Amino acid sequence: MQKTSKIYVAGHRGMVGSAIVRELQKQGYTNIITRTHAELDLTNQAAVNKFFEEEKPEYVFLAAAKVGGIIANNSAPADFMYDNMILEMNVIHAAWKNGVKKLEFLGSSCIYPRLAPQPMPESCLLTSSLEQTNEAYALAKISGLKYCEYLNRQYGTDFISVMPTNLYGPNDNYHPEHSHVLPALIRRFHEAKETGAESVTCWGDGSPFREFLYVDDLANLCVFLMNNYSGNETVNAGTGKEVTIKDLTEIVAKVVGFDGDIKWDTSKPNGTPRKLLDVSKATALGWSYSTELPEGIRLAYEDFLSNPMRAER
DSSP states (O other): OOTTOOEEEETTTSHHHHHHHHHHHHTTOOOEEOOOTTTOOTTOHHHHHHHHHHHOOSEEEEOOOOOOOHHHHHHOHHHHHHHHHHHHHHHHHHHHHTTOSEEEEEOOGGGSOTTOOSSBOGGGTTSSOOOGGGHHHHHHHHHHHHHHHHHHHHHOOOEEEEEEOEEESTTOOOOTTTSOHHHHHHHHHHHHHHHTOSEEEEESOSOOEEOEEEHHHHHHHHHHHHHHOOOSSOEEESOSOOEEHHHHHHHHHHHHTOOSEEEEETTSOOOOSEEOBOOHHHHHHTOOOOOOHHHHHHHHHHHHHHOTTGGGO
């Protein structure tokens, strides 16, 4: 990409999209196009086609998605599948039809099999069954990835994809029911501190391992890949490091300043025992993350405190 290249970031108000915009601006890119949902409904094919025909972006970062945690995914699988399938197909198809030079599709590590080898290499995609609780979302993301691959094979496009691990950071969703584990913990420990609660009870026994990537590090990788990678296979985005949920809760409690007890409700499910991405491909390309977990959580908590309306979503 040239510094003056016309770049469209779809989903610029979300956590990932806003981070990509910040990273592009930080690196001196000056011609960034964005549209709010009110301005452009990505599930409306005619509207998306019209936008691409009129604006003719040269590069596209497709970070728009309908996202949520386990409860949201489990309770509305049809909505998650339909909305994500429609919007990604509309954008990718319109990008191809209008001669976009390069598109980067943002997925999720949930595309990999529930019992994938650990750490999970890109090559394990579609080798066994998915995790049931987010199968609908995973299938939609796999379809977007594969559509990019098939366009490359059939029409010679340069469409790539990147699959991030668990993300956190500025513009995260802290809703008590629809958020992911780390922002949910930030909110719970903050509210416990504010109310003077003596303890916080978490699900399971704290033994599962998870990997977390600060969203600005992901954005840095996204721009790096747009400039340095072409290929049909996706690229994993992570740290290559994992932490137990128990250790994670203790880090969050310390950052937030909650000094009460942390209890565990072992009648609740733990979820997948381990979810770690193999990041050797990104490493071999010359990229690595820079934000360690305690520092990233501190920055995320600052964002939570400075955006009270976000905490109510």
